[in-house]
Amino acid sequence: MNRRSFLTVSLPLAATPLLAQNATAPDVTKLDPALAAAKATAKISNWHSVEDFGVEGREWLDMPRLRYYDRLPSDAEHKVTPAVWSLSRDSAGMMGRFKSNASAVHVRYTLLKSNTAMPHMPATGVSGVDLYARDEKGKWRWVNVTKPVDKQVDQTGVLSEKMTVEEREYAFYLPLYNGVEKVEFGVNEGASFTGLAPRKKPIIFYGTSITHGACASRPGMCHPAILGRRLDLPTTNLGFSGNGKMDASVSEFLCKVDAAVFVIDCLPNMDAKLVRERCVPLVNQLRAAKPDTPIVLVEDRRNTNSWIHPDKIKYHTDNHAALKESYDKLIAAGVKKLFYIPGDHLLGDDGDGATDGSHPSDLGFYRQADVMEPVLREALKA
Numbered sequence: 364m365n366r367r368s369f370l371t372v373s374l375p376l377a378a379t380p381l382l383a384q385n386a387t388a389p390d391v392t393k394l395d396p397a398l399a400a401a402k403a404t405a406k407i408s409n410w411h412s413v414e415d416f417g418v419e420g421r422e423w424l425d426m427p428r429l430r431y432y433d434r435l436p437s438d439a440e441h442k443v444t445p446a447v448w449s450l451s452r453d454s455a456g457m458m459g460r461f462k463s464n465a466s467a468v469h470v471r472y473t474l475l476k477s478n479t480a481m482p483h484m485p486a487t488g489v490s491g492v493d494l495y496a497r498d499e500k501g502k503w504r505w506v507n508v509t510k511p512v513d514k515q516v517d518q519t520g521v522l523s524e525k526m527t528v529e530e531r532e533y534a535f536y537l538p539l540y541n542g543v544e545k546v547e548f549g550v551n552e553g554a555s556f557t558g559l560a561p562r563k564k565p566i567i568f569y570g571t572s573i574t575h576g577a578c579a580s581r582p583g584m585c586h587p588a589i590l591g592r593r594l595d596l597p598t599t600n601l602g603f604s605g606n607g608k609m610d611a612s613v614s615e616f617l618c619k620v621d622a623a624v625f626v627i628d629c630l631p632n633m634d635a636k637l638v639r640e641r642c643v644p645l646v647n648q649l650r651a652a653k654p655d656t657p658i659v660l661v662e663d664r665r666n667t668n669s670w671i672h673p674d675k676i677k678y679h680t681d682n683h684a685a686l687k688e689s690y691d692k693l694i695a696a697g698v699k700k701l702f703y704i705p706g707d708h709l710l711g712d713d714g715d716g717a718t719d720g721s722h723p724s725d726l727g728f729y730r731q732a733d734v735m736e737p738v739l740r741e742a743l744k745a
Contacts, residue, residue, distance in 0.1 A: 409554060458535065565598055572604035
């Protein structure tokens with residue numbers, strides 16, 4: 364059984380049941396008066412293009428791209444599947460940093476797709492830009508997120524105003540399930556602004572809709588982003604909704620990245636037969652190109668309502684067994700720096716870690732990061 368765990372691009376856009384599809388835009392004043400009144404009180408004349416300093420989560424910089432914020436280079440279009448290519452146009456996982464002593468931070472950008480939200484995932488997660496800053500102890504703390512209502516985010520792009528004036532390091536995350544064009548940050552007149560260059564050697568996450576970010580309320584709340592902040596390392600999100608299947612065509616591009624760790628988390632889109640067919644070849648392909656880079660294999664999470672569905676229990680159990688069997692074969696063959704994360708407790712044990720049984724809520728992503736963090740720390744030491 365192939366369990367496609369989220370929205371797939373095989374559906375025509377008009378058939379996708381997204382919020383505001385074929386409907387009149389909502390009266391924002393009735394939904395959120397503060398959002399409707401969000402107009403700059405500070406004079407913003409100091410705008411900076413993100414393309415001038417760059418974002419993390421954007422690999423293959425020596426290869427041409429059709430759009431700056433595509434996750435895969437243009438060479439991938441005719442190598443990966445059409446679904447993976449289409450999903451790679453989303454900016455999931457891209458994160459940039461800057462320093463500023465601003466009292467006000469705004470952002471303006473254009474979305475690639477007009478559907479800003481989904482029935483089980485809000486516009487803040489699908490299409491929002493999420494802002495964090497380091498506090499006085501150096502810890503990343505959330506600041507605000509945009510709340511898009513259409514493709515052009517400008518007047519609704521007030522991220523923060525009336526802040527204390529002191530230089531801080533900021534981090535921003537781009538939309539999870541939408542693409543973006545020309546992202547610019549604005550600060551109040553007279554404030555400093557220094558874009559920070561992307562860091563190198565990211566943790567690469569290759570996976571499914573869960574890795575892609577479904578159904579985080581904000582881009583900074585999916586587990587690759589959470590782990591990036593905890594480990595203070597760059598991360599690259601190669602989650603492809605319904606299409607994370609250990610494809611050799613995707614691994615071909617992974618092999619070209621100087622990564623700190625590869626995290627392979629594809630089981631929610633695979634069955635046991637496909638796992639047995641593809642896992643060992645995928646690891647061998649990566650290991651041949653990157654003999655010293657740690658590789659982490661992740662079991663499928665269990666659906667939070669599988670306790671009452673015997674077919675789901677069997678599906679996950681079979682998947683886990685197939686991955687463990689592949690892992691044991693690889694270890695027996697002498698593959699080094701290979702790590703394993705069991706899936707039984709990724710979303711917790713109380714049934715409250717998902718939005719729809721399958722895709723994590725913010726709570727589920729937090730729990731997933733808790734399970735993955737110690738294994739990633741061990742892999743990084745290797």
